[in-house]
Amino acid sequence: MDLSLPLTQELDTLVSRLKLRRCRMVGALPTVLGRVWIHGEGEVCVGTRVVLDGRIAPIELHAQRGGRIVLEDEVTIEWGTSIEAQACVTVGARSRLGAWCKVMDNQYHPLRGDRHERPSSVPLVIEEGVRVGSRVILLPGAHLQKGASVAPGTVVSRRVPAGAAVGGWPARMIRQEVAV
Amino acid sequence: MTALPFPARPASVLAQFSEIRAQLQPRAQRAVGMVRAQWLFRSCLMGWGVSAHGHVRVNNQGSMELGQKLTFMGGMLPTSITCHPDARLTLGSHCHFNYGVSLEVWDSVLIGARCMFASFVRISDRDGQRTAPIIIEDDVWVAHGAILMPGVRLGARSVVAAGSIVTQDVPPDSLAMGNPARNMSLDLVAREPGS
Numbered sequence: 001m002d003l004s005l006p007l008t009q010e011l012d013t014l015v016s017r018l019k020l021r022r023c024r025m026v027g028a029l030p031t032v033l034g035r036v037w038i039h040g041e042g043e044v045c046v047g048t049r050v051v052l053d054g055r056i057a058p059i060e061l062h063a064q065r066g067g068r069i070v071l072e073d074e075v076t077i078e079w080g081t082s083i084e085a086q087a088c089v090t091v092g093a094r095s096r097l098g099a100w101c102k103v104m105d106n107q108y109h110p111l112r113g114d115r116h117e118r119p120s121s122v123p124l125v126i127e128e129g130v131r132v133g134s135r136v137i138l139l140p141g142a143h144l145q146k147g148a149s150v151a152p153g154t155v156v157s158r159r160v161p162a163g164a165a166v167g168g169w170p171a172r173m174i175r176q177e178v179a180v
Numbered sequence: 181m182t183a184l185p186f187p188a189r190p191a192s193v194l195a196q197f198s199e200i201r202a203q204l205q206p207r208a209q210r211a212v213g214m215v216r217a218q219w220l221f222r223s224c225l226m227g228w229g230v231s232a233h234g235h236v237r238v239n240n241q242g243s244m245e246l247g248q249k250l251t252f253m254g255g256m257l258p259t260s261i262t263c264h265p266d267a268r269l270t271l272g273s274h275c276h277f278n279y280g281v282s283l284e285v286w287d288s289v290l291i292g293a294r295c296m297f298a299s300f301v302r303i304s305d306r307d308g309q310r311t312a313p314i315i316i317e318d319d320v321w322v323a324h325g326a327i328l329m330p331g332v333r334l335g336a337r338s339v340v341a342a343g344s345i346v347t348q349d350v351p352p353d354s355l356a357m358g359n360p361a362r363n364m365s366l367d368l369v370a371r372e373p374g375s
Contacts, residue, residue: 037256058256082256082299102299102324102342109321111339111355112366115296137325137343153359155343169343169359 020046027073034058034079042067042085047093051076056099060084067105077101078134086121095126098134098152105140127162147177209233213251221246227273234258234279241265242285247273247293255279255299272318287311292318292336298325305330317352339366 005013016032023038027048034054038044042063050071052059060082063069067085071077075091078099083089086106091097106121122140126132130144133152138144143159150156151167151174160166163177213231220232223240227248234254238244242263250271252259257280263269267285272293281297283289284304290313297303301322305314312331316322320334323342334340335352346361354363 060256080256100300104324109296111369115294115319115321135325135343139342153343155341170357 016052036061038062040067041065042069044069044071046071047073047075049074053078055079072128085124086118088123089126090124091126092128092130092146094128095130095132097132098136100135101132101138102136103138107140217250217252236261239263242267242269244269244271246271247275249273250275250277252277253279257300259283278324288313289316290314291316292320294319296321298323298342300325301327303328337366 012031013029016030017026019032019036020026020030020038022044023046024043025045027046027050029049030046031051032054033052035058036052036054037058038061040063042065044061044063057080059077059079061069062082062084064086068088069083069085070090072091072093074094076096078097080100081097082102084104089103089105103124105124107119109115110117110119124138124140124142126144127146129147131149133150133154135153136150137155139155139157141158142156144150144156145160145162147163148160149165150160151165153169154167154171155169156166156171164173165175166172167174210231213233214229217230217232220236220238221230223238224244224246226246229249230246232252234252235258236252237258237260239262242265244263250273255278259277259279259281260283262284264286268288269285271291272295274294275291276296278297278299280300282302286306289303289305295316295318303314305311307330310330314328314330315333317334317336319337322340325343326340327345329345329347332346333349335350335354337353338350339355340346340350340361341355341357344357344361345359346356348361350356350363353366355366355369356363
């Protein structure tokens with residue numbers, strides 16, 4: 001770690017580390033503004049230069065027993081976003097999650113039958129360089145490939161190919177990456 | 181008889197403690213939640229066993245009637261329940277409310293038994309243009325971030341998908357999804373998550 005940082009920045013990093021004390025692993029130079037609510041018995045791993053902005057509403061990171069949330073390097077998450085992992089949620093490097101997003105890898109209740117038993121969960125992957133707008137809901141089975149972008153208010157439960165833009169609910173393709 | 185090595189005893193004691201805590205903590209939380217609910221819903225007609233595990237903003241100027249064994253979860257944002265003058269809100273028994281639910285009543289909202297409301301669901305029977313009562317029948321599951329518009333009737337055992345905006349009636353045993361919500365029969369929706 002670079003020790004020639006200004007004192008205020010070092011203090012901010014220290015406070016951010018204090019807020020991320022429930023994480024299993026924290027990379028260098030985290031920035032946490034406002035509140036982060038990390039709970040559950042699973043593990044949360046955070047990469048380097050992660051920015052969590054919880055000034056307007058808290059950010060929830062909920063890894064349940066046996067669950068795992070991985071935020072890779074330089075991920076930015078805005079306020080009100082809630083990530084819930086029953087199995088595994090991965091957010092790739094340099095991606096950005098907007099405000100009030102919901103990311104979950106389990107539906108928690110089956111559509112039919114006894115509503116209190118829990119269905120099996122599907123690992124959710126966000127690859128690197130993905131831009132997710134505000135109020136987006138990522139349901140189990142969502143797989144955002146490299147460089148995809150999701151318009152605000154979209155609900156995604158499938159694979160989004162690399163470089164594509166999707167929007168709407170039900171989600172449809174807005175723009176596909178032009179082959180180079 | 182040889183004494184146990186020193187670290188072994190605290191470990192077993194700790195394990196016992198955590199076991200006892202795992203058994204007792206839900207009951208203690210439920211007891212605290214029931215006491216909190218008695219205070220929060222003091223202006224409402226309430227059945228027994230209502231518990232609030234987090235903060236609930238209750239603003240009751242009309243008449244609110246709560247059933248038995250309701251559960252209000254706590255979390256990032258408080259649940260808010262607003263009942264305007266001369267409005268009538270009826271909640272059936274065994275309903276579950278996750279955090280951040282916003283329930284605003286101007287005329288009448290009727291919610292059946294065993295319903296489930298996920299986080300950030302918005303229910304309001306006035307949208308600026310019209311005021312019409314909302315009726316939610318038994319065993320309905322409304323998923324995260326759904327919005328129910330005024331004058332909607334959700335049939336028994338139906339499901340509202342996450343983020344949907346329900347503008348029309350939903351028949352019983354069906355899934356409403358999309359913006360605006362389209363209905364499909366639950367018998368036809370057999371897709372496993374992620375397939």
